[in-house]
Amino acid sequence: MTVVRTERIRSWWGWGWQDAAVGEAERKGLVGRLPPHWVADPMPVPRVDDLDLRPPRVRTPDSLAPICTAHPHVRVAHTYGKAYRDVIRALRGEFARAPDLVAFPETEEQIGRLLDWAGDTGTAVIPYGGGSSVVGGVEYRGDGHDAVLSLDLTRLDRVLEVDRTSRAALIQAGALGPVLESRLAPHGLTLRHFPQSFEFSTLGGWLATRAGGHFAMRHTHIDDFVEALRVISPSGLTQTRRLPSSGAGPSPDRLFLGSEGTLGVITEAWLRLQDRPVHKASRGISFGDFAAGLDAVRAIAQSGLDPSNCRLLDEAEAAINTGRADGRAVLVLGFESADHPVDPALARAVEIAEAHGGTADPKSTQDSVGGWRxxxxxxxxxxxxxxxxxxxVETFETACTWRTAAELCATVRTGVQAAITEVCGEPGIVTARVTHVYPDGVAPYFTVIARSRRGSEVQMWDQIKAAASDILDRLEASVTHHHAVGRDHRRWYDAQRPHEYCKVLRAAKSSLDPHGILNPGVLFD
Ligand SMILES: Cc1cc2nc3c(=O)[nH]c(=O)nc-3n(C[C@H](O)[C@H](O)[C@H](O)COP(=O)(O)OP(=O)(O)OC[C@H]3O[C@@H](n4cnc5c(N)ncnc54)[C@H](O)[C@@H]3O)c2cc1C
Known part of the structure; x- marks a missing residue:
């Protein structure tokens, strides 16, 4: 097939657009903020033509050839997700497990034929949306298949129907965030699901990983917007009924939400939409420390005010992301509505925060909110x-009840610093923020910056991450709030997931995917 080049080219080894990558002057400024002895000459970006790629081990039948490619650039770009360990391995030119082929189906019928062909030829199929997985979700690591096909769904990117009365739309799963929003905008509607990866992730990926988006409360996960799903599995089609809510037995949607490409390929979904907000108000509130901020966030979360943004940044995060130099933790609080002014809600939330020791910024924080964004x-x-x-440089996140939140944040910071010191030979930087809040708990999010040793980066990060995940497991927190399980979280997900439930998942898999071709190694074996 012909590789279509759009005006802007995606990076095959790292994040985003090639032309938006950090240039040399900006890089020098950034590394100037690191301890000088950490800084090494930048790893060179290899030329794709110089990479040692195994020749494809399979050919698709002629009828599918027009939608498949073995172009090296496309194969390497579909080998990994976008975690730190993915970027490093790509820069090192490690592509022994590159998919043999990448398919770009445009119809469900083509997906069905690709799955049939894969089942017949023992080819593993990895559903691929934007490829922004940070948990090894799109990377084949097994050895029980004769070949690997990456199934890129981004050509299924249309809004098929808008139901203005019910305020919902039927959207194809391969739509990237900006494509989806641009197609809803003429209707005055929005999904308003804005993960940080919005620009380079798809609706299908969000559904398959139960992504966490824009809203700090209530509609935190994409699940909350789903009316119905359409999924193609090797065994056939599952189409759920479009309903605002239903008590009719276990929800079939819930079986596929978070299934991470193991049970079927999500092709379409009916989603609840929002009117575009016109009333917005936000404010920054600072606290003496993160723990005080946590208390205020809990009180706001339990007040019924439901802020759309309630992001608490610890002292270091506040300095890095908003440029504050006063050593205080910052709560970025925001409300929005398409219907009514939100200033009263903001004023009440600020009152609550002040009652918990917060100091509200004197002016509206559009500037600092914009700067943070x-x-x-x-x-x-x-x-x-x-x-x-x-x-x-990497992040990890979790969810826990309020009862353990403060202890968890403190224990993670101390424990991860200890792990960094052991692995890297000196302490690093561990920052914390809160991304989503609930009346009964919270989703803390941590960033690690530490000194690496060239050639050992991946192993070093894996050791630090294992220490972090062990702490989360010990404190009975979740191995993830919204980054999903993939392959990297398996060990801890296996401990978290009830044993009997795993049997149910396996039974579902053997019914829907009898040859075990769909994303093997993810979620369960
Ligand atoms: C910089 C950065 C920021 C991020 N920020 C957030 C964030 O704010 N919130 C958040 O939740 N996550 C975030 N993530 C993680 C990632 O963006 C999400 O997991 C996202 O939902 C993945 O979508 P995708 O389209 O890129 O899916 P992919 O990475 O392509 O795939 C992810 C998983 O879903 C499966 N899959 C993809 N499409 C389908 C489909 N149509 N049918 C069945 N299975 C499918 C894949 O097989 C894989 O297992 C971030 C990642 C990065 C790199």
Missing amino acids: SAFLRMPYVRDALARSGAI
């Missing part, structure tokens, strides 16, 4: 630049 969106590019220059 652009730093937030630029961060993955910065991560790549620092990773090339000698730093381990």
Whole structure:
């Protein structure tokens, strides 16, 4: 097939657009903020033509050839997700497990034929949306298949129907965030699901991983917007009924939400939409420390006010992301509505925060909120630049009840610092923020920056991450709040998931995917 080049080209080894990557001047500025002895010459980006790629082990039948490619550039771009360990391995030119072929189906019928062919030829199929997985979700690591096909769904990207009365739309699963929103905008509607990876992730990926989006409360996960799903499995089609809610037995949607490509290929979904908000109000509130901020966030979460943004940044995060230099933790609080002014809700939330020791910024924080948002969106590019220059830079996240929240945050910070010191020979930086809040608990999110040793980066990060995940498991927190399980979280997910439930998942898998071709190794064996 012909590889279509759009005007902007995606990076095959790192985050985002090639032309938006951190340039040399910006990189020098960034590494200037690291301890000088951490900084190494940037790892060179290999030329795709120089990579040692195994020749494809299979050919598709002629009828499917027009939608498949073995182009090296496409194969390497579909080998990994976008975690730190993926970026490093790509820069090292490690592509022994590159998919043999990448398919770009445009219809469900083509997906069905590809699955039939894969079942007949013992080919593993990895559903691929935007490829922004940070848990090894799109990377084949098994050895029980004769070949690997990456199934890129981004050509299924249309909004098929809008039901203005019910405020919902039927959307194809391969739509990337901006494509989906641009197609809803003429209707005055929005899904308003904005993960940090929004620009380079798809609806199908969000559904398959139960992604966490824009809203701090209530509609935190994409699940909350799902009316119905359409899924193609090797055994056939599952189409659930479109309903606002239903008490008719276990929800079939729930079987596929979070199934991470193991049970079927999600092709379409009916989703609940929002009117575009016109009333917005936000404020920054600072606290003496993160623990005080946590108390305020809990009180706000239990007040019934439901802020759309309630992001608590610890002292270091506040300094990095908003440029504050006063050593205080910051709560970025925001409300929005398409219907009514939200200033009263904001005023009440600020009152609650002040009653818990917070100091509200005197002016509206549109500037600091805007500053925080652009730093937030630029961060993955910065991560790549620092990773090339000698730093381990990665994040992990969890969810826990309020009862354990403060202890968990403190224990994780201490325990992860100890692990960094052991692995890297010196302490690193561990920052914390809160991304989503609930009346009964919270989703803390941590960033690690540490000194790497060239050639050992992946093993070093894996050891630090294992220490972090062990702590989360010990405190009975979740191995993830929204980053999914993939392959990297398996050990801890296996401990978290009830044993009997695993049997149910296996039974579902053997019924829907009898040859075990769909994303093997993810979620369960
Ligand atoms: C910088 C960065 C920021 C991120 N921020 C967030 C965030 O704010 N919130 C969040 O939740 N996550 C975040 N993530 C993680 C990632 O973006 C999410 O997991 C996202 O939902 C993946 O979507 P995708 O389309 O890229 O899926 P992919 O990475 O392509 O696939 C992810 C998994 O879903 C499966 N899959 C994909 N499409 C389908 C389909 N149509 N049918 C069946 N299975 C499918 C794949 O097989 C794989 O197991 C971030 C990642 C990065 C790199």
